[in-house]
Amino acid sequence: MVQTTKRERTKQHILEKAWALFEQDGYEQTTTRAIARAAKVSDGTVFSHFATKVDLLRAxxxxxxxxxxxxxxxxxxxxxxxxxxxxxxxxxxxxxxxxxxxxxxxxxxxxxxxxxxxxxxxxxxxxxxxxxxxxxxxxxxxxxxxxxxxxxxxxxxxxxxxxxxxxxxxxxxxxxxxxx
Incomplete structure (x- = not known):
């Protein structure tokens, strides 16, 4: 069984929440702030994992x-x-x-x-x-x-x-x- 770090789990959680919002609201209407709120992390945590919103989309x-x-x-x-x-x-x-x-x-x-x-x-x-x-x-x-x-x-x-x-x-x- 592969162990994942807390950082990796947080990154994946942010990505899952971002993707759900992209699907629900569209890319343009989804803000990084909304992604942070959905993932229950700070805005800075989102940016520590993904430099831009398009990086989230690409991932x-x-x-x-x-x-x-x-x-x-x-x-x-x-x-x-x-x-x-x-x-x-x-x-x-x-x-x-x-x-x-x-x-x-x-x-x-x-x-x-x-x-x-x-x-x-x-x-x-x-x-x-x-x-x-x-x-x-x-x-x-x-x-x-x-x-x-x-x-x-x-x-x-x-x-x-x-x-x-x-x-x-x-x-x-x-x-x-x-x-x-």
Whole structure:
């Protein structure tokens, strides 16, 4: 059994309360003061764990995305292209469940693409097995398609996870079927 420190438990508690408020009231309407009150900690305690409200959002999203990855792919011994599609669909479903949160996060990270490194690494892990028949260059192109399709569709209020995934699937099919 892994022991967690009081500091780590407090951080997780703040994150859980922040996420509940983001889901309930939206990102813009949720203040760090409201998060502190919900977590029953001081404002300073919130900032000792998370420098900004967007850091709270990012930590929550990364935790949820990691959970999706764990449940969709990590358990597989030899992930396939279909597993990648299932993972992308699960990610898109999640982002479109809370599109405002996704837009805020993407807006913050757009000029800091290293913030998406965990997703790019996950895609590369899927194709690191020899049975995948997809190389590192294609994995990078797949990530680019994934990210640009997500950005394009989240920026359109009429878009949906279904439409975004359909576009992504067509792009990926083209990449896979037209390799040089």
């Amino acid at each position: 929550g999203m990364e935790k949820k995305i990691a959970h999706i990855f764990e449940s969709e792919v990590k358990r597989l011994e030899c992930p396939t292209y279909e597993d990648l599609l299932r993972l992308c669909r699960a990610y898109y479903d999640y982002y479109f469940l809370y599109p405002e949160l996704g837009r805020v996060l993407l807006n913050d990270a757009l000029w800091q693409l290293d913030k998406f490194a965990h997703i790019q690494t996950q895609i590369q892990q899927i194709f690191s097995n020899p049975n995948a028949n997809i190389g590192p260059q294609q994995a990078d192109i797949i990530f680019d398609c994934y990210l640009m399709t997500l950005i394009t569709h989240l920026s359109n209020p009429q878009s949906s996870a279904e439409s975004a995934f359909s576009v992504l699937k067509n792009k990926l099919s083209y990449i896979i079927n037209n390799e040089s």
